[in-house]
Amino acid sequence: MIVKAVVSYDGTLFYGWQVQGEKRTVQGEIEKALFSLTGKNIRITGSGRTDTGVHALGQVFSFEIDEKIEAKRLYKAINAYLPEDIRVLSTEKAKDDFNARFSCKKKTYEYRFYLSETEIPVKERYALKIFDVDIEKMQESVKLFNGYHDFKAFSSSGRTVKSTERTIFDSSLKQFENDLIFTVTGDGFLYNMVRIMAGTLLQVGMGKLPIENITNAFETGNRNLLGKTLNAKALVLKEVIYE
Amino acid sequence: MIVKAVVSYDGTLFYGWQVQGEKRTVQGEIEKALFSLTGKNIRITGSGRTDTGVHALGQVFSFEIDEKIEAKRLYKAINAYLPEDIRVLSTEKAKDDFNARFSCKKKTYEYRFYLSETEIPVKERYALKIFDVDIEKMQESVKLFNGYHDFKAFSSSGRTVKSTERTIFDSSLKQFENDLIFTVTGDGFLYNMVRIMAGTLLQVGMGKLPIENITNAFETGNRNLLGKTLNAKALVLKEVIYE
Incomplete structure (x- = not known):
């Protein structure tokens, strides 16, 4: 069985x-x-x-x-x-032909930020401290991820995959008090893809990257247009969907 | 200074x-x-x-x-x-006469539950797993805490205080997905008071205590009418208010 x-x-x-x-x-x-x-x-x-x-x-x-x-x-x-x-x-x-890897249709990840100038110990284990960001600009950026794109620029080298094209079905950035949760659902994710998406959102929010870099990165595949790969501790694989 | x-x-x-x-x-x-x-x-x-x-x-x-x-x-x-x-x-x-203890007017505590049959490791550090509870009944109970009452029954023995009368200004139980947050603001709290309030909510939610026990406990001061003192890990002192 x-x-x-x-x-x-x-x-x-x-x-x-x-x-x-x-x-x-x-x-x-x-x-x-x-x-x-x-x-x-x-x-x-x-x-x-x-x-x-x-x-x-x-x-x-x-x-x-x-x-x-x-x-x-x-x-x-x-x-x-x-x-x-x-x-x-x-x-x-x-079913007899079920395979957790190959039968998978969608995955949802969450990346958690919290707004504070100083580290808050009860938040540090599962979220990344950010400060002085333009949240509306980050929410605008999130929308650009939606759809079918070549995410080559959103991947760290080190693992080879056949195709770097992926579909993002839903992408949002929601605020609850001082917590900021980036949620993204796609048909698959490249190595470090969500952490690079999160890093790009952060840099755009801090005014260090123009929002246009996201669309340029889809067109050119240039990793240097995007933010850095953020810390793993704030990333959670929320759900794996098979239907 | x-x-x-x-x-x-x-x-x-x-x-x-x-x-x-x-x-x-x-x-x-x-x-x-x-x-x-x-x-x-x-x-x-x-x-x-x-x-x-x-x-x-x-x-x-x-x-x-x-x-x-x-x-x-x-x-x-x-x-x-x-x-x-x-x-x-x-x-x-x-100010020269400020004293963090004696100048304090109100405090807000949070007690965090999450709904799951099995422990969820990323929630276990700061919340208590509960299952199969009537959330509406718990929300009804929460309202009974509001106001000026004798909270003698809501205190563990072990510390002596002059008066056990306290005022609760606000008390709520809010649900976000599978997280359930009990927030309570009062002019002071007795030893273990919030953990006993949380334990009482839980027992009422599980159908193990009648909701009337809360008002009876105010009248009689009988600790046995209430739920047990819940685990400290899910309790957070959220804010101390001085004005």
């Missing part, structure tokens, strides 16, 4: 999702828990990697397991073997 | 506000920083204590310091000597 699982984790103490030797990774911890539970080496497939320090509210992974286990309750058994900073939120029997 | 300072801290790794021997406390760390900065033992007065694990967005303290220092910039100098989980947000010269 193929199982689809939704998992949340605090990325602070992980070297990202993917197994890398002896380093503490989310995939590694989940595979260890599955081994403790079943006595078998079960490989899991994530919807994609998250980097060191990136969090997840609703990452999805899939794996194959013996038919005898009741899928709906499996998450509780897995949680019993997981560290506190990872929790499987649900498990269910999926 | 008397200085009024606003401070934020993540209470997770502190034994509360007040100095207690060798234990790591917020007051202790700030007094150490002031000693490093001035070479003098300066005692600070907080608006009140916060217990082990309780956080602050805007706690206030006052102290006396040499006239030669520019009050408005002092907070930056203090921060240079503080650990990362405490940050002074502002400092200003106050």
Whole structure:
């Protein structure tokens, strides 16, 4: 049977999702828990990697397991073997051709800022302090991300992909008191893409980049037109959508 | 000169506000920083204590310091000597009779819940997981706190105070997606009062306490009519008001 699982984790103490030797990774911890539970080496497939320090509210992974286990309750058994900073939120029997990576249709990420001149300790773990920004200008910029574009400029080198064209279905920047949340839903994201989008929003908001650089970056693919890759701690993979 | 300072801290790794021997406390760390900065033992007065694990967005303290220092910039100098989980947000010269404790008029606390069947690691540090609650019933209960009451039943024994009568100016329970925030502003709070209010809301929401117990508790002072004292990690001292 193929199982689809939704998992949340605090990325602070992980070297990202993917197994890398002896380093503490989310995939590694989940595979260890599955081994403790079943006595078998079960490989899991994530919807994609998250980097060191990136969090997840609703990452999805899939794996194959013996038919005898009741899928709906499996998450509780897995949680019993997981560290506190990872929790499987649900498990269910999926179709035989389900694959968390290849069946994925959309993903939603959130990047969190807070407005303050000085660091606020209770916000520092999951958000980035910003100050003296033009929020309306940032909200205008966000709209430019929507649609089908070549996001080549919005990617750090280091990983090769066939195509750098992606569709952004929805992109918004919402303010609640002093918190500012950038939410973006797309059919896929390049390496560091959301953190570069967030960095570009910030630079535009600070008046350090003209808003036109965004459309120019789509046309030219020039990484230098955009803001820097912001800190991973403020990024959360919110949801992975399959329909 | 008397200085009024606003401070934020993540209470997770502190034994509360007040100095207690060798234990790591917020007051202790700030007094150490002031000693490093001035070479003098300066005692600070907080608006009140916060217990082990309780956080602050805007706690206030006052102290006396040499006239030669520019009050408005002092907070930056203090921060240079503080650990990362405490940050002074502002400092200003106050009137000669200002005392963070005795001049205080109102305080606002927040208690944060989130709705989920399973723990969500990115929420666990600052909020309490709850599940299967009647939110409307909780919102009805919150209204009962407003006004002038005897809050004797809403206090843990262990600290003696002259009067247990307090005024609650505003009390609300607001939902944002799966987060539920109980905010309460009063002229003063008894030991564990907000955590018992939160525990009572939760028990009423779960159908384990009748809503009438709240008014009965005001009349009788009977602690047993109310919910338990909830976990400190979800409590934040949001603001201390002096006018």
